Amino acid sequence: MPVTNKRRPTIHDVARASGVSRGTVSRALNGDPYVSTAALAAVRRAVAETGYVVNRAARSLVTQRTGTVVMVLSEPQEKLFEDPNFSVLLRVATRRLAQRDVALVMMVAGDDGDRERVVRYLRGGHADGVLLLSAHSGDPLLGELEGLSIPAVACGAVLGREGVIPYAAADDREGARQMAQYLVDQGRKKIATITGPLDTPGGLNRLEGFCDVLGRKAVKKLIAHGDYSRHSGEAAMRELLDRVPDLDAVFVGSDLMAAGALAVLRERGRRVPEDVAVGGFDDSAIAGSTHPKLTTVRQPLEQVATETVRLLLELIDGADTVENVVLATELVPRDSA
Amino acid sequence: MPVTNKRRPTIHDVARASGVSRGTVSRALNGDPYVSTAALAAVRRAVAETGYVVNRAARSLVTQRTGTVVMVLSEPQEKLFEDPNFSVLLRVATRRLAQRDVALVMMVAGDDGDRERVVRYLRGGHADGVLLLSAHSGDPLLGELEGLSIPAVACGAVLGREGVIPYAAADDREGARQMAQYLVDQGRKKIATITGPLDTPGGLNRLEGFCDVLGRKAVKKLIAHGDYSRHSGEAAMRELLDRVPDLDAVFVGSDLMAAGALAVLRERGRRVPEDVAVGGFDDSAIAGSTHPKLTTVRQPLEQVATETVRLLLELIDGADTVENVVLATELVPRDSA
DNA sequence: TGCCGCACTGTGAACGTTCACAGAGAATTC
DNA sequence: GAATTCTCTGTGAACGTTCACAGTGCGGCA
Numbered sequence: 001m002p003v004t005n006k007r008r009p010t011i012h013d014v015a016r017a018s019g020v021s022r023g024t025v026s027r028a029l030n031g032d033p034y035v036s037t038a039a040l041a042a043v044r045r046a047v048a049e050t051g052y053v054v055n056r057a058a059r060s061l062v063t064q065r066t067g068t069v070v071m072v073l074s075e076p077q078e079k080l081f082e083d084p085n086f087s088v089l090l091r092v093a094t095r096r097l098a099q100r101d102v103a104l105v106m107m108v109a110g111d112d113g114d115r116e117r118v119v120r121y122l123r124g125g126h127a128d129g130v131l132l133l134s135a136h137s138g139d140p141l142l143g144e145l146e147g148l149s150i151p152a153v154a155c156g157a158v159l160g161r162e163g164v165i166p167y168a169a170a171d172d173r174e175g176a177r178q179m180a181q182y183l184v185d186q187g188r189k190k191i192a193t194i195t196g197p198l199d200t201p202g203g204l205n206r207l208e209g210f211c212d213v214l215g216r217k218a219v220k221k222l223i224a225h226g227d228y229s230r231h232s233g234e235a236a237m238r239e240l241l242d243r244v245p246d247l248d249a250v251f252v253g254s255d256l257m258a259a260g261a262l263a264v265l266r267e268r269g270r271r272v273p274e275d276v277a278v279g280g281f282d283d284s285a286i287a288g289s290t291h292p293k294l295t296t297v298r299q300p301l302e303q304v305a306t307e308t309v310r311l312l313l314e315l316i317d318g319a320d321t322v323e324n325v326v327l328a329t330e331l332v333p334r335d336s337a
Numbered sequence: 338m339p340v341t342n343k344r345r346p347t348i349h350d351v352a353r354a355s356g357v358s359r360g361t362v363s364r365a366l367n368g369d370p371y372v373s374t375a376a377l378a379a380v381r382r383a384v385a386e387t388g389y390v391v392n393r394a395a396r397s398l399v400t401q402r403t404g405t406v407v408m409v410l411s412e413p414q415e416k417l418f419e420d421p422n423f424s425v426l427l428r429v430a431t432r433r434l435a436q437r438d439v440a441l442v443m444m445v446a447g448d449d450g451d452r453e454r455v456v457r458y459l460r461g462g463h464a465d466g467v468l469l470l471s472a473h474s475g476d477p478l479l480g481e482l483e484g485l486s487i488p489a490v491a492c493g494a495v496l497g498r499e500g501v502i503p504y505a506a507a508d509d510r511e512g513a514r515q516m517a518q519y520l521v522d523q524g525r526k527k528i529a530t531i532t533g534p535l536d537t538p539g540g541l542n543r544l545e546g547f548c549d550v551l552g553r554k555a556v557k558k559l560i561a562h563g564d565y566s567r568h569s570g571e572a573a574m575r576e577l578l579d580r581v582p583d584l585d586a587v588f589v590g591s592d593l594m595a596a597g598a599l600a601v602l603r604e605r606g607r608r609v610p611e612d613v614a615v616g617g618f619d620d621s622a623i624a625g626s627t628h629p630k631l632t633t634v635r636q637p638l639e640q641v642a643t644e645t646v647r648l649l650l651e652l653i654d655g656a657d658t659v660e661n662v663v664l665a666t667e668l669v670p671r672d673s674a
Numbered sequence: 675t676g677c678c679g680c681a682c683t684g685t686g687a688a689c690g691t692t693c694a695c696a697g698a699g700a701a702t703t704c
Numbered sequence: 705g706a707a708t709t710c711t712c713t714g715t716g717a718a719c720g721t722t723c724a725c726a727g728t729g730c731g732g733c734a
Contacts, residue, residue, distance in 0.1 A: 008462055010720055021684045026722060034682055053461035057394040057403070058720035061689045066394070068442075087424060094443050098454060103463070105405070105440045106431050117435060124390035125345060126440070230626060259626050266628070289567060289596050291603070291628050347690055358714045363692060371712055395690035398719045 009050040018046035029054065069102050069312065070127040072118055074109040074135045085282060085301055086133070089155055092305035093131060100313060102128075109141050119144050129153070129316045131308065136199050137161060151315035155308045157201040157324075166315070168307035168325035170299035172202050175329030176209025179251050179279045179297050182331055184213065188249035188277055192222040194236040194261060196253040203228075206253050206281060222247065226257045233257025237264040249277040249337065255287045255296055262290050262336070277337035292335035300327045346387040355383035366391065401462065406439050406649065408468040409455055411446040411476050422621060422638055423470070426492055429642035430468060437650060439465075446478050456481050466490070466653045468645065473536050474498060488652035492645045494538040494661075503652070505644035505662035507636035509539050512666030513546025516588050516616045516634050519668055521550065525586035525614055529559040531573040531598060533590040540565075543590050543618060559584065563594045570594025574601040586614040586674065592624045592633055599627050599673070614674035629672035637664045 011029075015022045020039050028035045028043040035043075046052070060066045071093065073086075097104050105127065109115045118141065122130065129151040135142060137160035145152050146164070154167040183191050193210050196203030203225075211219060224240045226232035233252060237260065240247060252258035258280035262272060270276045272292055280287055280296035287294040307325040314322050348366075352359045357376050365372045365380040372380075383389070397403045408430065410423075434441050442464065446452045455478065459467065466488040472479060474497035482489050483501070491504040520528050530547045533540030540562075548556060561577045563569035570589060574597065577584060589595035595617035599609060607613045609629055617624055617633035624631040644662040651659050 008460075011722095012720080022721085023684060023723085024682085027683090030722085034680095036682060039682080051460065053457055055398070055720050056461060056463050057397045058689090059722070060394045061392070061398060061691085061720080062722045064689085090427075090443070091445075094445050098445065098451065101454070103442045103444075103458070105442050106427070107440075108428075108431050108435065114435065117438070120390055121440070123345075123388070124393060126393055230622075263626070263628070285567075286623070286626070289600070289623070290626070291600070348692095349690080359691085360693090360714060361712085364713090367692085371710095373712060376712080392690050395719090396692070398690080398721085399692045401719085 008055075009052045010055070011052070013050050014043065014046045014052045017050055018042040064125065066126055066128050067102055068105055068127045069097060069129045069131060069316075070105050070107050070118070070122065071131040071133060072107050072109050072135075072141070073133050074115075074139050074141055085284060085299070088301045089133065089305045089308075092302050093309050096306055096309040102313075104131075109139075115141050115144075119148070122148050122150055129312045131155065131312060132158065132165065134200065135165075138199070151312060153308055153312040153315065153322075155304060159199060159201055159204065162324070166311050166322045166324055168304050168311060168327070169201065170301070170304055170329050171326050172205035172299075172329075173209035173212070175281065175297040175299065175331075176206040176251070177213050178209075178329065178331045179281070180210050180213035182295075182333075183249045183251065183277055183279060183337060186249075186277065186337065190222070190244065190247040191219070191249040191251065192224070192240045192244060192247045193219065194224050194226050194233060194240070194250060194252045194257055196226060196228045196257070198225065200228075202281075203253060206251075210251055226253065228254050228257060230256045230260040233260030234264050235260075237261035238268075241265075241268055241270075247276065249279070251279045251281075253281055255280040255282045255284045255290075255294055258294055258296070258336075259286055259290050262292075262294075273335065273337050279337045283332050287332075287334070290336070295334045295337035296332050298330045298332050300329070303327050345392075346389045347392070348389070350387050351380065351383045351389045354387055355379035403463055403465050404439055405442055405464045406434060406466045406468060406653075407442045407444050407455070407459065407464040408470060409444050409446050409472075409478070410470050411452075411472045411478055422619060422636070425638045426470065426642045426645075429639050430646050433643055433646040439650075441468075446476075452478050452481070456485070459485050459487055466649045468492065468649060469495065469502065471537065472502075475536070488649060490645055490649040490652065490659075492641060496536060496538055496541065499661070503648050503659045503661055505641050505648060505664070506538060507638070507641055507666050508663050509542035509636075509666075510546035510549070512618065512634040512636065512668075513543040513588070514550050515666065515668045516618070517547050517550035519632075519670075520586045520588065520614055520616060520674060523586075523614065523674065527559070527581060527584040528556070528586040528588065529561070529577045529581060529584045530556065531561050531563050531570060531577070531587060531589045531594055533563060533565045533594070535562065537565075539618075540590060543588075547588055563590065565591050565594060567593045567597040570597030571601050572597075574598035578602075578605055578607075584613065586616070588616045588618075590618055592617040592619040592621045592627075592631055595631055595633070595673075596623055596627050599629075599631075610672065610674050616674045620669050624669070624671070627673070632671045632674035633669050635667045635669050637666070640664050 011022055011025050015025050024039050025043050028040050094104050107118050109118045132154040135158045154165050156169045157167045158165045195207045198204050224236035226236045252261050265272055272278050280294045283296045283298035287296045311322045348359055348362050352362045361376050362380050365377050431441050444455050446455050469491040472495045491502050493506045494504045495502050532544045535541050561573035563573045589598050602609055609615050617631045620633045620635035624633045648659045
């Protein structure tokens with residue numbers, strides 16, 4: 001094909017080249033059944049010949065559909081982008097949407113300015129749906145979203161809005177139970193936990209699961225809080241060691257925090273797993289690269305992402321409601337417990 | 338709740354509400370100087386009042402601009418998404434583009450089907466520019482891109498096309514020199530290296546820098562190759578230890594591979610840094626969480642991303658050519674060397 | 675035979691912008 | 705005082721689609 005730098009071919013050009021009308025070309029391109037085989041073939045040939053590609057702007061002007069979905073990151077972005085889970089989500093979502101020829105645009109909603117931009121973008125009708133990542137219950141974006149009546153789905157439950165915003169998520173609570181039980185079964189007596197932020201479903205539900213097994217009262221003194229960052233894992237571990245020097249196991253709410261905890265344990269001369277068993281959560285890449293390798297709970301993140309996208313596409317396709325999806329976790333024994 | 342099916346306000350509504358014409362509203366909105374202060378105020382008020390947001394589809398239909406940039410990942414996606422550098426790039430690019438109200442669309446070009454989708458998207462004129470991530474010289478996408486004559490900029494040089502596709506990148510070669518010199522200065526005598534893939538600028542240039550300091554001939558036997566993955570770092574380290582048991586330092590082309598190398602060294606009973614010094618490259622998050630902490634070379638990734646975006650925006654704004662940007666690296670001493 | 679429905683096609687009118695143009699006053703120049 | 709510029713404004717015509725509508729033959733059926 002000649003590399004002519006001319007005007008992009010339009011549907012008119014295809015119509016002319018194939019000897020049919022605009023309308024027929026449009027129908028042929030959009031799979032309308034009322035197109036003769038002859039016309040269809042002619043259009044196909046003309047499209048190949050001219051290198052025609054539909055102009056989405058023109059199309060969405062009349063259809064009111066954009067073929068675009070926004071992924072909104074409503075976390076202070078540094079934290080989120082550092083999260084190894086995030087890249088899995090992004091990767092899977094990109095692929096799944098691409099299969100349906102839907103473009104994924106990324107937006108960050110860290111501060112008010114960002115948020116305003118997101119809302120403006122959505123209000124402008126530039127996207128058919130929203131994929132929410134790690135939204136907090138208090139996030140003002142959620143309210144604004146509802147006012148827009150645009151399909152929205154969350155990856156991981158949005159605490160306090162479970163019935164409002166559909167989601168797909170791993171079964172955090174059951175996963176935490178698995179780990180707690182595993183530690184108990186190994187004969188650990190003083191099992192502490194480091195939680196994620198309690199305004200996130202992971203933070204809250206993993207603590208709940210932990211308490212389910214060990215009893216809420218029994219663990220009262222054995223809880224420390226982190227924010228999923230490595231640093232916070234270190235701080236929480238120090239705090240626990242100071243408070244409960246004779247603990248013999250700790251369930252940490254994320255692998256990254258667990259990596260921090262491991263470092264502190266080593267620094268304080270505790271052997272892992274001999275003196276203290278450590279359990280993580282996520283089974284992210286880092287779990288295989290700590291020393292010792294981290295026993296953790298695997299979240300089926302790829303599935304979570306796949307299901308999240310599926311839910312969103314269903315809503316966009318006109319479904320009135322969709323069922324939330326909760327996926328099973330799996331304990332992955334390695335060396336730290 | 339009443340399903341108010343309210344039409345989105347258009348520029349006509351704003352015109353009516355402010356008592357001026359479409360044209361004046363458009364001018365006011367786009368910063369045309371020929372608008373009276375009275376008209377400007379009226380338009381502003383009407384916009385606020387109606388909640389008007391410009392319809393990008395309609396605008397781009399006439400302007401031929403989309404306000405969208407595509408980030409193309411031309412790596413088998415698993416590998417790329419695992420790369421901690423990637424999230425930095427993504428984060429910074431998102432923010433910088435958002436500041437200019439440009440949307441960022443993510444696309445993966447792993448296989449032929451993906452690539453065809455990307456080209457179709459671009460040929461359809463759905464984006465004003467392309468941000469290339471980790472493109473290889475042999476990538477067929479590059480050729481197709483040139484035929485499209487759409488502004489494109491790479492993050493990191495594209496080997497073999499340095500003069501064709503503008504880029505911003507860290508000074509890999511000088512960074513490698515810094516590390517090599519650092520190891521020499523510490524009295525290391527047998528310094529090996531594990532490279533990244535030699536069809537990437539990082540792989541090639543870091544090896545070049547290493548050779549600059551130690552002499553190409555002298556290190557001939559001391560080179561092993563990896564592919565930036567942790568696993569390949571382990572394999573390369575094993576190979577080196579088998580081949581050169583008395584090596585006393587190794588410069589590894591990425592932190593992730595260095596983490597793998599550290600694990601193998603421990604497994605083989607070598608103490609780090611006493612027996613073997615280990616130097617990494619990237620200063621990614623993992624560098625602080627290995628044991629011992631990794632001495633590495635910091636790439637100013639945020640700046641690289643910022644500059645890449647700047648170059649692209651300049652091209653989009655009509656610049657005919659732009660200068661490549663090469664940014665200085667910095668050695669970060671920690672515990673492994 | 676006449677009528678109706680079926681399969682397919684072409685045409686005009688949106689969709690919501692921007693842009694080029696023309697025109698109206700006011701200000702400036704000669 | 706007329707001519708000229710300068711500022712500001714409104715209007716019609718694109719941009720490239722899809723959609724609704726109005727055909728046109730053609731075959732089947734009463």
